[in-house]
Amino acid sequence: MRRIRLTTAGESHGPGLTAILQGLPAGLEVDTDFIQRELARRQHGFGRGRRMQIEQDQVDIRGGVRGGTTLGSPIGLWIPNRDFDNWRGVMDPGELDADKTEQRRLRSPRPGHADLAGGLKYLRRDLRDILERASARESVARVASGAFAKLLLAELGIEIRSGVRSLGPIGAERPTPTWEEVLALDDDSPLRAIHCDLEDQMVALVEQMKEEGDTLGGAVTVIAHGVPAGLGSHVHWDEKLDGLLTQAVMSVPAVKAVEIGSALAAAGGPGSEAHDPIERNDKGEWHRPTNRAGGLEGGVTNGADVVVTAYKKPISTLRKGMPSVDLDTLESRLSQYERSDVTALPAAGVIAEAMVALVLADALLEKVGGDSMAEVHEHFEATRAQQRIWPSS
Ligand SMILES: Cc1cc2nc3c(=O)[nH]c(=O)nc-3n(C[C@H](O)[C@H](O)[C@H](O)COP(=O)(O)O)c2cc1C
Numbered sequence: 001m002r003r004i005r006l007t008t009a010g011e012s013h014g015p016g017l018t019a020i021l022q023g024l025p026a027g028l029e030v031d032t033d034f035i036q037r038e039l040a041r042r043q044h045g046f047g048r049g050r051r052m053q054i055e056q057d058q059v060d061i062r063g064g065v066r067g068g069t070t071l072g073s074p075i076g077l078w079i080p081n082r083d084f085d086n087w088r089g090v091m092d093p094g095e096l097d098a099d100k101t102e103q104r105r106l107r108s109p110r111p112g113h114a115d116l117a118g119g120l121k122y123l124r125r126d127l128r129d130i131l132e133r134a135s136a137r138e139s140v141a142r143v144a145s146g147a148f149a150k151l152l153l154a155e156l157g158i159e160i161r162s163g164v165r166s167l168g169p170i171g172a173e174r175p176t177p178t179w180e181e182v183l184a185l186d187d188d189s190p191l192r193a194i195h196c197d198l199e200d201q202m203v204a205l206v207e208q209m210k211e212e213g214d215t216l217g218g219a220v221t222v223i224a225h226g227v228p229a230g231l232g233s234h235v236h237w238d239e240k241l242d243g244l245l246t247q248a249v250m251s252v253p254a255v256k257a258v259e260i261g262s263a264l265a266a267a268g269g270p271g272s273e274a275h276d277p278i279e280r281n282d283k284g285e286w287h288r289p290t291n292r293a294g295g296l297e298g299g300v301t302n303g304a305d306v307v308v309t310a311y312k313k314p315i316s317t318l319r320k321g322m323p324s325v326d327l328d329t330l331e332s333r334l335s336q337y338e339r340s341d342v343t344a345l346p347a348a349g350v351i352a353e354a355m356v357a358l359v360l361a362d363a364l365l366e367k368v369g370g371d372s373m374a375e376v377h378e379h380f381e382a383t384r385a386q387q388r389i390w391p392s393s
Contacts, residue, residue, distance in 0.1 A: 026072035112316025146354020213319030240299025261294020
């Protein structure tokens with residue numbers, strides 16, 4: 001990303017999370033209730049572990065906002081970890097309690113986590129040094145920052161929502177959802193399923209997996225509605241918006257594949273069923289009767305909804321354990337169990353929304369520019385006016 005930059009810091013059971021968000025224009029109204037609601041949405045979802053009952057994330061804005069509007073300077077955010085109280089002496093930046101730290105040392109890496117790879121990279125013997133930062137707790141800082149990007153996009157008429165498309169095998173055969181379907185889902189339902197007829201089956205499967213000490217993955221679809229044509233680039237490989245979106249969504253912990261539009265279905269069929277016809281309606285507007293491309297052609301938005309599906313692997317920490325090795329004895333043993341979710345798909349959707357919002361806000365500011373919201377609005381309208389009269393402009 002070129003205009004918007006996000007840096008986060010903090011460990012899962014440390015004092016808290018920090019975010020520094022750069023590049024937002026001055027004069028954006030900051031609705032803190034909205035940011036709080038986004039954080040609450042990230043905590044929601046059937047199948048989460050006890051940690052979500054301990055935390056009630058509260059964002060503290062430490063810079064870049066005055067009197068409820070942005071200043072154009074970096075925005076500083078602080079979100080304390082309430083669970084830190086239970087980890088004093090183990091996760092303090094200062095002196096540690098040797099006995100407590102030893103008790104909580106992670107010495108058998110968990111398959112599917114960064115434990116082994118990170119231990120080898122940073123040469124740490126206590127794999128907690130890796131686990132703590134690799135944990136998806138970091139995503140709380142992304143969701144808070146993504147909320148600022150959503151506020152910017154909303155001022156320009158762009159909305160972003162997500163829903164659970166499939167959980168394990170349930171729903172995997174359903175087609176790519178539309179904006180109307182995602183909009184209609186009940187955000188407070190246990191799993192935020194796009195197809196509410198599948199929700200009961202999904203809940204039952206989570207209960208069964210919990211009983212068996214196993215875990216689940218699935219797919220979440222994020223849709224951005226109201227996105228103007230022309231964001232991204234067809235001329236530079238590293239500015240193609242499909243590439244930037246997939247990287248950002250792939251960075252959500254446990255996401256292992258990202259699909260734009262209906263790419264998987266398209267790859268298995270003929271071209272005539274893969275692309276979207278081009279039409280012009282009576283009002284002289286460009287119209288696409290289908291949106292298989294997911295709003296992106298050549299790495300550039302085409303004016304249709306931007307549709308991104310994230311495929312998430314099952315949670316790596318299994319109560320029943322997986323084969324691993326003890327770092328002290330170098331003998332085989334089952335991986336250690338650390339309190340864990342059975343599935344976190346609804347939360348992954350909210351995090352993916354934040355990532356899509358950050359990338360789209362960046363692409364939008366790159367396209368229209370502006371240091372203040374007044375300039376952004378003016379430039380945005382000018383772009384739209386030009387597009388309305390094209391090709392005669
Ligand atoms: C919202 C959310 C919550 C997660 N909770 C857990 C969890 O409780 N236990 C776990 O083992 N993995 C959990 N994960 C996944 C791990 O963070 C992730 O698999 C791990 O850091 C390794 O990264 P990778 O899967 O992207 O390679 C969660 C992911 C998300 C998005």
